[in-house]
Amino acid sequence: MEHLATKLAHYILEKGIITEDLIEIYQYGFQCFLELSVSTICSIIIALFLGMLPECIFFFLLFIPMRSFGGGVHMKTYFACFIGSCLILTSTLLAVKYLTMPLLIAFALYIFAAILILIIGPIDHPNREVDAQDNRTFIKRTHFTMLISFLLALFFVFTQNTRYMFLQAIVFTFIFSTSLIGRLIYRQP
Incomplete structure (x- = not known):
């Protein structure tokens, strides 16, 4: 997740959407979002598989x-x-x-x-x-x-x-x- 979050943060940096001083903040935000999303999706899949x-x-x-x-x-x-x-x-x-x-x-x-x-x-x-x-x-x-x-x-x-x-x-x-x-x-x- 950290690797993907770093790539996303650098991508928006290259596009000029953020400045260099904000890259760590965006990287952390992307990482939190990705981790929460994966956990939520997996939990829903488990629940749906069990019918619960x-x-x-x-x-x-x-x-x-x-x-x-x-x-x-x-x-x-x-x-x-x-x-x-x-x-x-x-x-x-x-x-x-x-x-x-x-x-x-x-x-x-x-x-x-x-x-x-x-x-x-x-x-x-x-x-x-x-x-x-x-x-x-x-x-x-x-x-x-x-x-x-x-x-x-x-x-x-x-x-x-x-x-x-x-x-x-x-x-x-x-x-x-x-x-x-x-x-x-x-x-x-």
Whole structure:
């Protein structure tokens, strides 16, 4: 991705669209766009192949904000992150498709994982410095996302929607796991 992003940035530089001092910014922007696009397209293909596009969208509505604000373990390369993300998505969707868990057990698993996520707190990555103000903002956003997820969980319990409650429990279990691994790897107190 980095190679293609560099080529795109140099192409628009040669065309006179940007100046030399902006090339790194455009290169970074192109790289982020390409990586996000490839990941999104691959996720949609996986979901369509499994016949689970709504579940995939719900997965990302929970997973993306929780991982963005709560942090956790991060892979060293885009390719490793891409493979890990695809594996997490695929295993989650396959579990929801082929396994079942009683509604109240799924709800209890979700609550347990959510509480552990709150106890662990946000995980800072060594390559991304976060100050106290950023941490407060991330905590507020994590709590807001958790509030929405809790209301959704209650809705699933009251409507007896075992499938989506199970999906939510799995997502929060993965989020807790990546947070715990991040805490251990980055040795945060």
